[in-house]
Structures are given as C-alpha cells and as structure tokens.
Amino acid sequence: MVIDTQRDFVDGGASPVPGTTQVLPAIATLLQAYREAGRPIVHIVRLYDGDDVDLPRRNLIASGAPIVRPHTPGSQIVPDLLPPGAPELDPEVLLDGAAQLLGAQEWAIWKPRWGAFHRTALDEHLRGLDVTTIVLAGCNYPNCPRATAYGGSERDYRVLVVADAISGVRPDHLEEAGRIGVLAATTAVVTSELAATVAIAG
Template sequence: MTRLLLLIDLQRDYFPGGRHPLVGADAAAAAAQRLLGRFRAAGRPVIHVQHVWEGPDAAFFAPGTDGVEIDPRVAPSGGEPVVVKHHPNAFLGTDLETRLRDAAADEIVVAGMMSSMCVDATVRAASDLGFSLAVAQDACAAPDLVFDGATIPGGQVHAAFMAALDGTYARVVDVDALTGDTAP
C-alpha cells in the first residue's frame, strides 16, 4: 500500500506560549513527529499544510509572526511541499487536490490541528473527493470550546470529532497502529 502523510497546521501558535494553545498539543506533536520519521525513513511522500490568517484581524497565524511557523519537530525537510491555506478546508483555494492526485497514494494519512476545525474540514472534503483516509488521532489536538454557556474540555472535543469521522470519512487509529502496519 502506498501512503502519503498530510500534516495539517502543526504551527507554533497552537502550543504553550502561542496565541491559541490547544489541549494536548505537545503530545500530539510528539506523535506526529514519530509518524513523520517513519514516513521519511520509508521514503514515502509528505505534504505539509500551513494556515496563514491574512488581514489585520488575525487572532493567530498572523503573517510574519513566530506563531505562523510550523513547529520545528515536524518542519518540512528535503523539499517536502508546503501548501499554504487561508481557510479551515485545506482544499479551498489551494492546489492540494492536484498534489494528492499526482502522488497517486492509496491512502492519505492525516495528522495535525485542530481536530475540531481544520482536520475535520479537510478530512471530510478529502473523503467527498474520493480519497481513502486514515487519521492518526493521537497526532491531533483540539481546544476547549464553549457552547451555550458550557465549557467542553479539549479532550472531549477531540474525541467527539474523531468519533464522527471514524468509519464514515476515515479510519481513525493511533500512530502505533499505523506504524505497526506493514509499511507507513
């Protein structure tokens, strides 16, 4: 099986000290780093996605800030492409679909941030486009969310979104299960 790794928005603003830290971001980045290492060692393709929030109202990921940069643990290397996006869905206004089709991978493995926004939007769009997907759930993270006066903890937000994706849009597994397969 030929797989491609799609790393979504693993950017500094999502980590402690950033403008929008997520629950479990460091653990997710460590898992993504392990997964990325396996893909690189196997010579498998990797595509990075970077969100840049344009305009003066950028709450985070503002151009020219440290927070917009991809975390060094999973930074692009060796000519790995970076798709810059401006919307939660990484296909909207980018050449991501063309890149994925050109790679002709049997399965797209997704890791990144936020489970409840960009990962969710991109996985659903990729499924709608006919791609076969796996989500490395422990290499993703979500924020605490507030709805109707209640705070929903980030771990529960993450679990709810992974449960909604699993089986319908993607197979949702952890990094160890993915790296335990015959090839990344």
Template sequence: MDQLTLDPARTALVLIDLQNSNVKRELAPHSAEKVVGNCVLLAQEMRERGALVVYVRVLVNELPALPADSPMRPPGAPAAPPDAAQLAPEAGVEAQDVVIVKRQWGAFYGTELDQLLRRRGIDTLVMGGIATNFGVESTARAAFDRNYKLVFAEDAMSSMEGEAHHFACGTIFPRMGRVRSTRTLIDALQAGTGAA
C-alpha cells in the same frame, strides 16, 4: 476492526497546522507536545518508507472574519504575531516535505493539494494535526468528497476541547475512514506494503 496495511507509494501523511499559533495552545485530550511528538514519529516512518509527507499551515491573519456567534477571533482583536503562521520548529519539517499554505480551515480549498497528490498517484491520506474538529476535519471532509481513502491518527491530533475531539474520532471519522493510534500506523508501515 479490520487489519490495516498501507502502501507508502500511494500514501501521504497530511499534518494540519502544526504552527506556532497552535502548538502553544492548551489542548485536550492530548497535549500539543504529545501530538507534535506523534506527528514527528509518523513523518519519520513515512519518509523512511518513501511516502510523501505534507505539512499544512494557515495564514491566521487571512482567515475569513465572517459573522459568527462564537468567532475564532473576535471583532477588533489584534492581529496574530508575524510568526504565528510559521510551522513550529519542533514539528520537524524536512527539505523533501511538501508545505501547503491555506487561508481557510480546510487544506484543499484554494490550494494545490489535490493536484499535487493526484500527480503522485496518492489515494490514501493519513491525517493528523491541530485541531481535530477544525482543520483536520475540514480537510478530511474535502478529501472524502474527492474519494481519498482516509486514516486518522487519533493520538496525533487534538483540539481545544476533549469532547469535540472524541466526537470527531468516535462518530464522524469512523464513517469516513479508519481511526488508529500512531503505534498501529507505524506497525502497519513496518509490516510491508499493500492496500489500505
């Protein structure tokens, strides 16, 4: 594993779906409390270094309800409560952060995210959020297609099943970028600037 350095001026922390509907879920292998806590630590460190922090939330009642063998919301299920799509208070959003609203799993489709990042000269994304193999992976795949360098904060994301998280972090993400712990990423930020 090579040494990781991050240039805050060219790096954005992208936190996926830390909203009320997700932070109340039972997650594995990391609890929602641990994921949110690590995301907050990363966001604080990134802000202190002048890096961009992006929170993404999904309008859960506007997600497509296409035919599927195991749909996220079964046909006829009641709509999510009005606050389900709101970012959780414990997620620590601050006034200078960017909030992206999406209607799909991925944060690039139908949003201004790519344009916003490119206008700021961002070429590296640090990824975290809920859930690893849904919103995080979908966003990461789109970022990879757009040639962003990717870093995955393994313990700042989780899923509904530990096996799905481990598969993404052990098999998919290492082929797209670098998988590191929150502590390693904070150490890299504190060590100074450079190219990821």
C-alpha cells in the same frame, strides 16, 4: 498530512490550542516513519494576511491579533516536526497558492479556510504523486482536520485519522467520521504497518 502545527498554536504561542503540544511527539514519530519510508508528507498551514480569514475570526484578525501572521516566528511550523535543513515558510510562495518544498518528498501548502482542499492546489498536488490515501495528524480535530477528512472523502480519497497524533479528538468524533468511511488508528499501528509495507516492498 499534518495540519496547523505552527508555533502560535502550541503552548507559549499567540493562540495555543489545548492538547496540541502534548501530541507533538506522536506527530514527530509519524513523520520520521514516513520520511524513512520515502512517502510524501504535506504540512498544511495557516497564514492570516489581509481580510482573507474565516468569518468567525475576521474581526479578531482585523483588530491586529498577532496570530500566524506572515514572516512572524509564530507562523512557522514547530521546528521538531521539520526535516533537517528545511527552510522557513515563504509567505509569498504559499499565499500565491504554490506548494513550498521543505525537504525530499515534503512540502507546505497554505489553506485559507478550515479544510485543506478548499481553494488550494492540494488535490492536484496529491494526484500528481499518485496518492489515494491521506493520513491525518495535527491540530484541533473539530475544526481543520475534520473539515479536511470530509473534503478528502468527498474527493474519493481513503482517509485515516491518527487519533493520538491530533489534538482535540474525542471518541464521538471518530464514530461520526466512521459513518462516511473514515478510519482511525494510533501512531504505533500506522508506523508498524508502514514499516511492514516497506519491508515487503524491499
């Protein structure tokens, strides 16, 4: 699961999050490994439309700030993270609560608040795929990835944070999440374990 890796949140975007551009290569490596293994991928995205916005950002968005607005280039997922031939995000589909297909075993889902499980069909989507473990990468750990890790744990998923593939991660964040059973690993470890699992299954 890759969270909020949209153009507005990387360097040169309308609201860049420090460190996000730097972790993009690790995220790309992780995604490629999952594609090669045929494992499901979900890109969680933000779209600010109307007043359905986090309370701390509501006034900013209401003032017209051009951050991840539907149909804007900045709202799109960073191209290097998409599968070949992926369509642009479709705000009508996403804001309606549906998962948008981006490629084989790869979707986008919109979230209206910090956590990816809040008011979304993510839990139903994952259970329909028989997913029991979520692996998190993306943008700005203290906000959305952390909320998603807690939301996943509350719903009895095993949760693993790929620490070098999420911007804003500090050691104390990982220690804190570990208290509720959230695991942490590097991109190299995750991709190696995934390759070994695929080799055994083959």
